[in-house]
Amino acid sequence: MxxxxxxxxxxxxxxxxxxxxxxxxxxxxxxxxxxxxxxxxxxxxxxxxxxxxxxxxxxxxxxxxxxxxxxxxxxxxxxxxxxxxxxxxxxxxxxxxxxxxxxxxxxxxxxxxxxxxxxxxxxxxxxxxxxxxxxxxxxxxxxxxxxxxxxxxxxxxxxxxxxxxxxxxxxxxxxxxxxxxxxxxxxxxxxxxxxxxxxxxxxxGSGKTDIFYSEKFRELVRHQIKIVKASPLWELLKERGIACSVKKHYHDRSQSPVRNFRETVFEGIEKLFPEEYYKFKIKSYACWGCMTQCGKIRKVEDGPYKGAISDGPEYEGGAVLGPLIGNSDISFTIAGDALCDLLGIDVISTGVCIAFACELYERGIITKEDTDGLDLTWGNHPAFYTLIEKIGKRDGFGKLLGEGVMRAAKQIGKGAERYAMHVKGIELPAYEPRAIKGYALSYAISNIGGSHMYARPFAEVNLDVDPASEDLWKSEEIIKEQKRIAIWDCALICPFAQAGIQPFGNESEALHFKLLAAATGFEQFSNYDYLAKVAERVITLERAFNI
Ligand code: SF4
Missing domain, CATH: 3.60.9.10 (Aldehyde ferredoxin oxidoreductase, N-terminal domain)
Structure with a gap:
C-alpha cells in the first residue's frame, strides 16, 4: 500500500x-x-x-x-x-x-x-x-x-x-x-x-508522488535550497561541473593516476584544467528537479572530433581518457566520453583497459599484430578512439579488452596480470590509492570491488587532513563512510547535489534525513543512528550474498 x-x-x-x-x-x-x-x-x-x-x-x-x-x-x-x-x-x-x-x-x-x-x-x-x-x-x-x-x-x-x-x-x-x-x-x-x-x-505515467507531512516537507525543501545555495561548492559545481576537481587532485597532492597508475605527475595536465573544459560548454544539464545541475554539455567545434557532444566528461572520465592513457588532447576526452555513452560502455573501465593495453604495448607483451594494427603508444588518441569503437562493438582486439583487464590479462598471459589494475574484477577509478590511502582499504573491503563510491574517504579526498595521519588508516573511518554512502544509496540522495552535505553529520545531512521522515511519515528516518543500523543491515546482506 x-x-x-x-x-x-x-x-x-x-x-x-x-x-x-x-x-x-x-x-x-x-x-x-x-x-x-x-x-x-x-x-x-x-x-x-x-x-x-x-x-x-x-x-x-x-x-x-x-x-x-x-x-x-x-x-x-x-x-x-x-x-x-x-x-x-x-x-x-x-x-x-x-x-x-x-x-x-x-x-x-x-x-x-x-x-x-x-x-x-x-x-x-x-x-x-x-x-x-x-x-x-x-x-x-x-x-x-x-x-x-x-x-x-x-x-x-x-x-x-x-x-x-x-x-x-x-x-x-x-x-x-x-x-x-x-x-x-x-x-x-x-x-x-x-x-x-x-x-x-x-x-x-499519469500519477503523482504524495507526501506524508506536506507542510513540514515544503518548509524543509525551502531550507534545503538555502543550505545548498550557501555552500561555496554549489556555484562551482553549477558552473563547472564535476570536472572542477581535476586541478585539486593533480596539483595539490598528486592523487590522480598517470599512465596506468605508474606515475602521478602529468606534463600536459594544464590542458585539461576546468577552465579549459569551460570553453567547450554549451549548456548545463540537470537530473530531474536538481538545482545543482552538475551536467555540462560540451561540444567540440573543430579538429578531428568536430561535432562531438558529451554530457561530460566528469572528473573520472577526464582522468581516465586523459593522463591515465598519456593523453592531453581535451577534444579527445570529450569525444571519447561521448562515444562511450553512445555505445553504452563504462568510461572508467574503458580508460583503464586502454591504459593496460598501452603498458603491455610499451613493454612488448603485445604488438601491432595483437592490436589489429593499432599503435598504442601513450597519448595516441586517434588510435584510442578507434579502440573504443572496437571495444563497444566487440570487434577484434576490442573483444579481448571488452572482457575487462582481469580476464584479458589471463588470456594474454606473459605476466600481463601485473599491469591489470582492478580489484575483484572492477577496473580501478581515477584515484591513486597509494596517495589516498583510505581508498586502498575501501577497495579491499568493498562488497563490489574497486568502486570510488562505496566508501569514500572524504577527509582525504577533500584535503581536510594530513595525508601522513594514521587516522586515515583507521578501519573505523572507512566503516563509517561505508554506512554513510549506504544510507545515501538507500535514500538515493545524490552526494554531488547536496553541495553542503560534508562534513559528516553536518546540518545538510541532518536536513535530508528530516526530508525522508516528512515524505514517508516514518519518524525513525530522521535519526542517524536508526539509518546507520539500516546501512549495517544492507552491507551485511550484500556480504552474505557474496559468500
Ligand atoms: S542529481 Fe547529482 S548527478 Fe544529477 S544533476 Fe544533480 S548533482 Fe548532478
Missing part, C-alpha cells in the same frame, strides 16, 4: 513468459531497508540462488528509486540498478541519473524486478497499469541516443527510457544502462540487461 512518497508497490516482469504483476511492498521492508539499494539487496538475497551464472536467465535485474524520488527535494531523484555482476560474480549496484526515476514513480511503481530472458530482442513499455514486452527489432543495434529518440517518436515526447547500446547487446563485460546521457555504468549492469535480450524500458 502507498505510504507518503512510497508508491508502495513494485512491478515484477518475467521476460521469458511476458507475464507481469504489481506486488505490494510491506511496510516492514520500507522501515528496514528504506529504498533503492536496500530494497535491491533484500529482494536479490531473498529470491536468488547466489551461485547462478550472472548472464543466465536465472539472474534478476532490479531498477529502483528512492523514497524522495519525484518529490520537490533537490537532487534526490536518481535511480539505482542492483544485480549479480558478471564482472565480480557478486552483488553489485550502480547508480544512474536523468529523469527516468520520477517517471517510473508516476506510473505507480517504486521499482521493477526483471526475471528470465526474452526469446528475441525486446523492450518493455510501461504506462501506468499497462505493461507490454514488445518487439525491439527496430531498435537493436542503435546507439543509446538514437534508441531513446526513436522510442520518444513512437510513444510520445514525454516518454522516459533507460536502454543499452551495442555494447550491452554484444555482451561487453562493462556495458552500461543509459538514460539521456546519464549512465549506470559500472559492474556490467548493461551486460545483464543485454543477456535478457532487453534493449530498453520505456515509461509513461
Amino acid at each position: 502507498s505510504r507518503g512518497s512510497y508508491q508502495g508497490r513494485f512491478l515484477r516482469v518475467n521476460l521469458t513468459t511476458g507475464n507481469f504483476k504489481a506486488e505490494i511492498i510491506p511496510e516492514e521492508v520500507m522501515l528496514n531497508y528504506v529504498g533503492g539499494r536496500g530494497f535491491g539487496v533484500k529482494y536479490l538475497y531473498d529470491e536468488m540462488t547466489p551461485r547462478i551464472d550472472p548472464l543466465s536467465p536465472q539472474n534478476k535485474l532490479l531498477l529502483l528509486t528512492g523514497p524522495l524520488c519525484g518529490t520537490a527535494a533537490s537532487g534526490c531523484s536518481k535511480w539505482i540498478v542492483v544485480t549479480k555482476s558478471p564482472a565480480t560474480g557478486g552483488f553489485f549496484r550502480s547508480i544512474g541519473g536523468g529523469k527516468w526515476g520520477p517517471k517510473l514513480k508516476s506510473a505507480g511503481y517504486d521499482f521493477i524486478i526483471l526475471e528470465g530472458k526474452a526469446e528475441k530482442p525486446s523492450y518493455l513499455y510501461i504506462e501506468d497499469n499497462q505493461v507490454e514486452v514488445l518487439d525491439a527489432d527496430w531498435l537493436w543495434g542503435l546507439d543509446t541516443e538514437e534508441t531513446q529518440e526513436r522510442i520518444r517518436k513512437r510513444h510520445g515526447e514525454k516518454t522516459q527510457s533507460v536502454c543499452i547500446g551495442p555494447a550491452g547487446e554484444k555482451q561487453v563485460l562493462y556495458a552500461a544502462i543509459v538514460s539521456d546521457r546519464r549512465t549506470a555504468s559500472r559492474g556490467g549492469v548493461g551486460t545483464v540487461m543485454g543477456s535478457k535480450n532487453l534493449k530498453a524500458i520505456a515509461v509513461n
Whole structure:
C-alpha cells in the first residue's frame, strides 16, 4: 500500500513468459531497508540462488528509486540498478541519473524486478497499469541516443527510457544502462540487461508522488535550497561541473593516476584544467528537479572530433581518457566520453583497459599484430578512439579488452596480470590509492570491488587532513563512510547535489534525513543512528550474498 512518497508497490516482469504483476511492498521492508539499494539487496538475497551464472536467465535485474524520488527535494531523484555482476560474480549496484526515476514513480511503481530472458530482442513499455514486452527489432543495434529518440517518436515526447547500446547487446563485460546521457555504468549492469535480450524500458505515467507531512516537507525543501545555495561548492559545481576537481587532485597532492597508475605527475595536465573544459560548454544539464545541475554539455567545434557532444566528461572520465592513457588532447576526452555513452560502455573501465593495453604495448607483451594494427603508444588518441569503437562493438582486439583487464590479462598471459589494475574484477577509478590511502582499504573491503563510491574517504579526498595521519588508516573511518554512502544509496540522495552535505553529520545531512521522515511519515528516518543500523543491515546482506 502507498505510504507518503512510497508508491508502495513494485512491478515484477518475467521476460521469458511476458507475464507481469504489481506486488505490494510491506511496510516492514520500507522501515528496514528504506529504498533503492536496500530494497535491491533484500529482494536479490531473498529470491536468488547466489551461485547462478550472472548472464543466465536465472539472474534478476532490479531498477529502483528512492523514497524522495519525484518529490520537490533537490537532487534526490536518481535511480539505482542492483544485480549479480558478471564482472565480480557478486552483488553489485550502480547508480544512474536523468529523469527516468520520477517517471517510473508516476506510473505507480517504486521499482521493477526483471526475471528470465526474452526469446528475441525486446523492450518493455510501461504506462501506468499497462505493461507490454514488445518487439525491439527496430531498435537493436542503435546507439543509446538514437534508441531513446526513436522510442520518444513512437510513444510520445514525454516518454522516459533507460536502454543499452551495442555494447550491452554484444555482451561487453562493462556495458552500461543509459538514460539521456546519464549512465549506470559500472559492474556490467548493461551486460545483464543485454543477456535478457532487453534493449530498453520505456515509461509513461499519469500519477503523482504524495507526501506524508506536506507542510513540514515544503518548509524543509525551502531550507534545503538555502543550505545548498550557501555552500561555496554549489556555484562551482553549477558552473563547472564535476570536472572542477581535476586541478585539486593533480596539483595539490598528486592523487590522480598517470599512465596506468605508474606515475602521478602529468606534463600536459594544464590542458585539461576546468577552465579549459569551460570553453567547450554549451549548456548545463540537470537530473530531474536538481538545482545543482552538475551536467555540462560540451561540444567540440573543430579538429578531428568536430561535432562531438558529451554530457561530460566528469572528473573520472577526464582522468581516465586523459593522463591515465598519456593523453592531453581535451577534444579527445570529450569525444571519447561521448562515444562511450553512445555505445553504452563504462568510461572508467574503458580508460583503464586502454591504459593496460598501452603498458603491455610499451613493454612488448603485445604488438601491432595483437592490436589489429593499432599503435598504442601513450597519448595516441586517434588510435584510442578507434579502440573504443572496437571495444563497444566487440570487434577484434576490442573483444579481448571488452572482457575487462582481469580476464584479458589471463588470456594474454606473459605476466600481463601485473599491469591489470582492478580489484575483484572492477577496473580501478581515477584515484591513486597509494596517495589516498583510505581508498586502498575501501577497495579491499568493498562488497563490489574497486568502486570510488562505496566508501569514500572524504577527509582525504577533500584535503581536510594530513595525508601522513594514521587516522586515515583507521578501519573505523572507512566503516563509517561505508554506512554513510549506504544510507545515501538507500535514500538515493545524490552526494554531488547536496553541495553542503560534508562534513559528516553536518546540518545538510541532518536536513535530508528530516526530508525522508516528512515524505514517508516514518519518524525513525530522521535519526542517524536508526539509518546507520539500516546501512549495517544492507552491507551485511550484500556480504552474505557474496559468500
Ligand atoms: S548533482 Fe548532478 S548527478 Fe547529482 S542529481 Fe544533480 S544533476 Fe544529477
